[in-house]
Each structure stands twice: as structure tokens, then as C-alpha cells.
Amino acid sequence: MKPGTRRGFLQTALGLGVARPLPAADAGWFDRPMRWAQLNLTEDDPANMDIGFWLDYFKRIHADAVCLTAGGVVAFYPTQLPLHHRSQWLSGHESFLPDLIGGCRKLNMVVVLRTDPHATYQDVYDAHSDWIAVDAQGQKRRHWEIPEMWVTCALGPYNFEFMTEVTREIVAAFKPDGIFSNRWEGSGMCYCEHCRANFRAASGLELPRTSDPRDLARRQYIIWREKRRLELWRMWDSEIRKIDPNARYIANSGGGAMSGLDMKLVGEMAPTLFADRQGRSGATAPWANGKNGKEYRATLGSKAIGGIFHMGVVAPHRWPDSVQNGAETRIWVLDGIANGLRPWFNKVSGSVHDPRWLSVVEQIYTWHHRWERYLRNEAPIARVGMVYSQQTATFYGGQQARQKVEDHTLGFYQALIEKRILFEMVHDRMLDAAHVDRFKVLLMPNIAALDDRQCRQLSEYVQRGGSLVATYETSLYDEWGGARKDFGLADIFGVSFRSRLKGPIENSYLLVENGNHPMMAGLEDARQIIHGTWQLDVVPTATFGAPPLTAIPHYPSLPMEKNYGTVRKTGVAGVYTREIGRGRIVYFPWDIDRLYWEVMADDHYKLIGNAIDWATNEEKPVTVTGPGILDVTAWRQKDSMTVHLVNLTNPMMMKPRFREFIPAPAQQVRVRLPEGFKVRRIQLLVSGAAPAIETSRGYVSLTVPSIADHEVIAIDFA
Numbered sequence: 001m002k003p004g005t006r007r008g009f010l011q012t013a014l015g016l017g018v019a020r021p022l023p024a025a026d027a028g029w030f031d032r033p034m035r036w037a038q039l040n041l042t043e044d045d046p047a048n049m050d051i052g053f054w055l056d057y058f059k060r061i062h063a064d065a066v067c068l069t070a071g072g073v074v075a076f077y078p079t080q081l082p083l084h085h086r087s088q089w090l091s092g093h094e095s096f097l098p099d100l101i102g103g104c105r106k107l108n109m110v111v112v113l114r115t116d117p118h119a120t121y122q123d124v125y126d127a128h129s130d131w132i133a134v135d136a137q138g139q140k141r142r143h144w145e146i147p148e149m150w151v152t153c154a155l156g157p158y159n160f161e162f163m164t165e166v167t168r169e170i171v172a173a174f175k176p177d178g179i180f181s182n183r184w185e186g187s188g189m190c191y192c193e194h195c196r197a198n199f200r201a202a203s204g205l206e207l208p209r210t211s212d213p214r215d216l217a218r219r220q221y222i223i224w225r226e227k228r229r230l231e232l233w234r235m236w237d238s239e240i241r242k243i244d245p246n247a248r249y250i251a252n253s254g255g256g257a258m259s260g261l262d263m264k265l266v267g268e269m270a271p272t273l274f275a276d277r278q279g280r281s282g283a284t285a286p287w288a289n290g291k292n293g294k295e296y297r298a299t300l301g302s303k304a305i306g307g308i309f310h311m312g313v314v315a316p317h318r319w320p321d322s323v324q325n326g327a328e329t330r331i332w333v334l335d336g337i338a339n340g341l342r343p344w345f346n347k348v349s350g351s352v353h354d355p356r357w358l359s360v361v362e363q364i365y366t367w368h369h370r371w372e373r374y375l376r377n378e379a380p381i382a383r384v385g386m387v388y389s390q391q392t393a394t395f396y397g398g399q400q401a402r403q404k405v406e407d408h409t410l411g412f413y414q415a416l417i418e419k420r421i422l423f424e425m426v427h428d429r430m431l432d433a434a435h436v437d438r439f440k441v442l443l444m445p446n447i448a449a450l451d452d453r454q455c456r457q458l459s460e461y462v463q464r465g466g467s468l469v470a471t472y473e474t475s476l477y478d479e480w481g482g483a484r485k486d487f488g489l490a491d492i493f494g495v496s497f498r499s500r501l502k503g504p505i506e507n508s509y510l511l512v513e514n515g516n517h518p519m520m521a522g523l524e525d526a527r528q529i530i531h532g533t534w535q536l537d538v539v540p541t542a543t544f545g546a547p548p549l550t551a552i553p554h555y556p557s558l559p560m561e562k563n564y565g566t567v568r569k570t571g572v573a574g575v576y577t578r579e580i581g582r583g584r585i586v587y588f589p590w591d592i593d594r595l596y597w598e599v600m601a602d603d604h605y606k607l608i609g610n611a612i613d614w615a616t617n618e619e620k621p622v623t624v625t626g627p628g629i630l631d632v633t634a635w636r637q638k639d640s641m642t643v644h645l646v647n648l649t650n651p652m653m654m655k656p657r658f659r660e661f662i663p664a665p666a667q668q669v670r671v672r673l674p675e676g677f678k679v680r681r682i683q684l685l686v687s688g689a690a691p692a693i694e695t696s697r698g699y700v701s702l703t704v705p706s707i708a709d710h711e712v713i714a715i716d717f718a
């Protein structure tokens with residue numbers, strides 16, 4: 001954007017963005033690994049595992065990095081620390097871990113060693129009962145799966161002292177490239193003597209007994225807990241680097257709005273990070289792995305991000321030794337790859353109880369290795385950004401964050417996938433020009449909690465020509481979830497808040513007043529459509545044209561004899577659209593995004609799509625036309641660009657487990673080329689077909705004949 005500047009002009013003209021102005025990848029090994037292997041070792045592995053089998057497999061699949069369990073719950077080497085539990089299968093197999101590490105080093109693999117501090121044994125309890133986590137009733141917590149073990153306190157001396165010793169011993173003994181900790185942040189709230197005393201010293205308060213984030217002690221606790229975790233992260237990192245300056249601590253942490261640690265800080269601290277979302281269950285969409293990639297990238301920028309997956313059914317109950325259909329594993333991993341994640345398989349135990357997954361991973365990894373140069377992405381191409389907000393989830397959503405915050409995001413996300421729009425996620429604490437001006441439009445799915453600075457940044461973004469599509473209570477609260485009198489973005493929306501209608505509201509509609517309005521494309525013949533279940537009463541303060549939709553208030557639906565409304569015309573707008581300079585604003589004073597996720601009414605899909613199209617007001621960098629549901633992403637590499645098409649057209653009607661692929665029929669693809677670049681060659685990296693192409697005035701057009709699960713259009717520049 002930035003009208004009038006050369007860079008701004010180029011960005012707008014190309015729609016390709018420039019390399020993101022986020023922290024560059026650190027020098028070091030962090031950007032080298034493209035394919036990760038993880039063995040989550042089990043205590044019996046030293047005696048039972050076939051090391052040669054795994055080294056052979058790693059080599060065959062071109063894995064270039066490995067994560068191996070070293071210590072914490074079980075020490076897989078002859079530890080000298082008295083309370084560090086040695087594997088009971090270590091005797092006679094003392095060289096197990098060094099042999100395994102040595103074999104991986106010979107394959108030139110990056111080696112990261114894993115620790116897990118969350119559980120311990122009776123001898124630790126006997127020696128240091130204060131290291132054990134305590135519940136709200138004051139009871140020391142037994143482990144929920146193995147009652148003879150104990151849950152540890154993450155914020156006290158067990159982690160700060162004992163696990164620091166463990167970490168030092170492992171780094172000194174094995175010189176790994178990094179230490180990766182699982183379950184290091186604690187297992188729920190701890191009321192132990194250390195947590196009580198440390199919290200009191202920091203805040204002057206007792207530990208909260210409520211989970212309401214508006215409670216002062218709870219808020220202070222959330223802040224203190226994060227500070228303490230970051231302190232631990234920094235301390236472990238610094239202790240590791242004292243022994244080996246090239247090694248780093250890499251926490252298992254991160255995610256979207258619902259994740260714990262501030263992703264902006266995480267993005268600054270972590271030299272690389274691993275998105276731990278191993279598979280799906282319930283109503284999880286197949287694009288959820290890619291979403292994770294986008295969320296991490298929002299704050300990690302061009303740093304490498306691994307995507308941890310499991311080959312079995314691990315949720316809702318735990319079966320780590322199961323193997324799921326290969327189609328399900330493929331679609332999950334491929335959507336991650338299409339969204340910039342570097343694949344990382346997690347195998348629990350060195351024993352192969354069921355080998356069916358081995359060839360699935362081998363196929364993905366060997367393909368990935370073959371085309372690696374087209375998968376070393378430099379920057380995504382997208383003109384739409386969707387904001388996510390951890391502070392909104394924490395302080396406005398609280399215990400209801402899933403429904404009040406995340407479901408809004410998921411509704412927009414699904415609509416963006418269906419519309420095949422290239423987009424990125426944007427962290428709400430990174431709304432400065434350097435991070436948002438590459439986008440023509442920012443989506444604000446009920447981003448309720450925003451501080452004054454964030455509102456000002458959004459307002460300035462609009463002044464520079466950016467567009468917004470916002471819903472429901474966006475900016476109606478401050479950063480602590482405290483209600484504002486009016487929207488922080490009232491001047492931008494052109495409306496003021498009056499009241500919140502009691503919800504959830506059933507049987508309420510929107511009357512179509514003007515089918516020719518740009519918001520109504522595809523809805524020209526509709527007479528009325530479903531209104532939101534959560535609605536705000538707002539009053540316009542700016543001048544708006546005649547609204548395309550007006551509210552029909554709730555009326556009874558039962559008994560059915562009473563299903564008639566007496567008020568059919570209120571004149572109250574269902575959507576507010578306005579232009580501010582070159583910026584375009586769409587504000588829905590209701591939960592269109594959340595309701596779309598819940599009900600998926602086609603009319604709401606069209607409305608959301610029209611809102612984004614109208615606000616974007618320029619031709620898309622990539623257009624894909626044809627039947628089916630595809631996740632479309634596009635990337636720049638050093639001398640090329642790629643367009644990924646992931647076929648999410650789901651052959652299963654109900655539960656989300658792919659068993660076969662139903663190939664998507666032919667898709668017409670039109671790609672905008674970066675200015676001044678000439679096409680040398682176009683390949684389809686999955687089917688191997690050589691498509692006929694047409695180029696004209698900066699665009700290339702081609703037909704992708706059919707997509708089983710994934711296709712990548714790779715465009716080499718001359």
C-alpha cells in the first residue's frame with residue numbers, strides 16, 4: 001500500500017508482497033532441515049529397538065534431522081544425576097543413545113534431543129516433596145495415567161533446578177544441536193508452596209481460585225505464569241549455549257489465538273519452531289494443519305517451522321501405536337507442506353507394531369526431497385490477512401474462548417478456503433505498517449479486545465489505503481477484556497455501539513432490500529436470509545447509502561401457528577459498507593463468521609465472499625476455477641514461484657477420516673507474474689504432466705487436468 005511510494009506501488013501492482021520484514025532466520029543449522037524424524041523412545045527401547053532399521057529408514061526417506069528422547073521422565077543413557085530415572089533396560093545397553101546419535105550424525109542429520117519434565121517418581125517425591133504439583137484442594141497430584149508416578153510443578157525448582165541439571169548433563173554428553181522439551185509448561189494450575197510464595201512476591205496476591213480472566217488475581221496470575229515460563233525458556237537456552245554456543249533450547253509451544261505464550265515474543269525468541277498438531281478428530285477440518293503453519297509464520301516470518309504429525313489415530317482417546325489410512329496422513333501432511341510447514345513425523349516407541357505407515361511417510365518424504373528447491377519458500381503470496389488475537393481469547397473469551405473467539409476465525413477460514421483466496425494470518429500485536437501493508441485487506445473475525453494503540457494502527461492502515469472486514473464485537477473491549485463505551489474503531493466502522501441483543505437469537509432474518517448491491521452477488525433472487533444468533537444494536541454516525549439488507553427481528557417458531565412476524569421492516573442495516581479514501585470497510589454487527597462455522601449456510605458464505613471481494617477491489621494474484629474444495633497457496637522461491645492446490649474434496653460424508661481420494665476435475669489456473677519476470681518453464685510437480693500454457697500481459701494461464709490429493713505448479717523464471 002503506502003500510496004505514492006515506489007515500494008508501495010510495486011507491492012500493490014504485483015500483489016506479491018516482498019520478503020516479509022520479520023526477523024530473518026538466525027545463522028546456524030535452523031534453516032537446513034527440511035524433513036524431520038522423531039522417535040519418542042519408550043523405556044524398553046534400549047534393549048528392544050533395532051537401531052540399524054531406523055538409520056536405514058532415515059536414509060531412505062532423506063530425513064535430514066532427528067529428534068530423539070534423552071531424559072527427564074526416563075534417562076536413556078547412564079546419567080550421573082541420582083534422581084534422574086535410568087531406563088530399566090539400560091543395563092548391558094549403555095551405549096544405546098550414543099550409538100543412535102552417532103548413526104544419525106553419520107547420515108549428516110541435525111540431532112535434537114528431547115526432554116519431558118512433566119512426571120516423576122516416588123524417590124523424587126520422598127526427597128523433594130515440594131517439587132510435586134499441588135491441586136486446588138492442597139493435594140499433591142498423582143499422574144492421571146500412572147498413579148504411582150507424580151505430576152511435577154513446572155514453575156518451581158523441579159524445572160528451574162533439577163531439569164536444568166538434566167539439560168546440562170545431556171548437552172555436555174551428546175553435543176546435540178538443540179534440546180526440545182515436551183509438556184514443559186505445566187499440567188494445569190499448581191498451588192504448591194513455591195507457586196504460592198513466588199506469586200505472592202510478584203503480585204502481593206494469593207493464587208486465584210477462579211478462571212475468570214476479569215478477576216484481578218487471575219489476570220495477574222496469567223501475566224506471572226507467562227513471565228515465569230519465558231524465564232525458564234531463556235534460562236535453559238542460556239545454560240545450553242554456555243556449553244555449546246551453536247545449540248539452542250526449542251520449546252514445544254505456540255499456536256493461534258488459543259495458545260498460551262505470547263506468539264510475538266515466541267517468534268522473536270525461537271530460532272525455529274515446531275507446530276505440534278499431530279492429527280485431527282471430531283469436526284477438525286483437513287486444513288487445520290495448514291492453519292497452524294500460517295499462525296506460526298505470522299510471528300516467525302521466514303524462520304523454518306516444522307509440522308509435527310502422527311500416523312495413527314491419537315485423539316480423542318490415545319492410541320499412539322495405531323496406524324490410520326494413508327490417505328488421511330497424506331492430506332494432513334500435504335496441507336501442512338502447502339502452507340510452508342516442514343514435515344516431522346512422530347513415532348512413539350522404537351518398535352514398529354504395525355508397519356503400514358512406513359511407505360506412506362516414505363512416499364511423502366522422497367517426493368519432498370526430489371522437489372526440495374521448490375519447497376524452500378522465501379515468502380508467501382497473499383493480499384488478504386486474517387488477524388488473530390491471543391489477548392482476545394485470554395481476556396475476552398476466557399473459558400468460552402472457543403465459541404466466542406476461535407469459532408469466528410474458523411468460519412472465515414472455511415470461507416476463504418472455499419473461495420480459494422490466498423491469505424495469511426496476522427498477529428494482532430504486529431499491526432504496524434511493516435507487517436500489514438503487504439495486505440490489501442485485513443479480516444477481523446470478532447477481534448474484540450484491542451488496545452488504543454492497536455485501534456490507531458488499524459485506523460492508520462485504512463488511511464494508507466487498506467481495507468477492513470470486521471464482525472460483531474471487534475474493538476468493543478480493551479486489551480484486558482474490559483468493555484468500552486463504544487467501538488475502538490467506531491470512526492472507521494462509521495457506527496456506534498448502543499446495546500447487545502440478548503442471545504442466542506433464533507428465527508431472525510435479514511430482508512433483501514437491494515439485490516443489485518455488490519454485497520449481494522449470487523443472492524440477487526433471495527428475499528430474506530438467516531440473521532445472526534448474536535447481534536449488536538448499533539447506530540450509524542457516518543453517511544451510508546441504502547442498506548442491501550435490513551433486520552427482521554426475532555419472532556416465535558413454536559407453536560408453528562405463531563410462526564409469523566408482525567415487524568417485517570425495521571430499516572436497521574444488517575451490514576455497513578463504506579469507503580475511506582482507497583480503503584473499503586465492511587462491518588457486520590452480528591456473528592456471521594461464527595454462525596457460518598456452526599451452520600454453514602450458503603447465503604452466509606456468499607455474503608462473506610462478497611464482503612472480501614468488495615473490500616479487496618483488485619484482481620487476485622492467483623485465480624483457480626473448477627469444481628471441488630481446494631486449499632490454494634502460492635509462494636516465491638529464489639528463482640521460481642509455486643502454486644499449491646490441495647484437494648480437500650472429502651470422500652467421507654461424516655467423520656473426518658479420508659480413506660480414498662476423489663480426484664478433483666480439471667481446474668483453470670491464472671497466475672499473476674512478478675513484474676519483469678519471464679517464464680522459463682512450468683512443471684506440475686506431482687502428476688509430472690507438462691501443461692499447455694498461455695501468457696498474456698503479466699499473467700500465465702493453464703489447465704491442471706486432475707488432482708488426486710495435491711498438485712504443485714512450479715514456475716521457473718528465466
Ligand SMILES: [Zn+2]
Pocket residue numbers: 133134153154155156190191192193194195196
Ligand atoms: Zn507449583
